[in-house]
Amino acid sequence: MHSGQIVLAPVVSEKSYAGTSEGLYTFKVHPEAHKTQVRQAVEELFGVKVARVNILTVKSKPKRRGMFKGTRPGWKKAVVQLQPGQSIEFFEGAQI
Secondary structure: OOHHHHEEEEOOOHHHHHHHHHOEEEEEEOOOOOHHHHHHHHHHHHOOOEEEEEEEEEOOEEEEEOOEEEEEOOEEEEEEEEOOOOOOHHHHOOOO
16 A cells, blocks of 8 residues: 555544644544554655554444434544654644
8 A cells, every 4th residue: 555545534623633732643544554554654745754653443333313223434543643843734724
């Protein structure tokens, strides 16, 4: 897989934007990606140095609307911490 297939999208939430001040950035990643692949993909795509990568799996949730039952799909999330003094400009100008 190449970098564009590993890092799928940034996670847009208040909690993820609060972490940008400490150099923490949150991304939705490919379900089969591991920490080394995520580190290399972020470094290649954004031209920064990564200090640490934490990966967690968001479990699927059962949902119900009236008598119809279903589930929300699960996905994989990566929290990337950059070296001090580095930032990703993609997140800097965003407003919630």
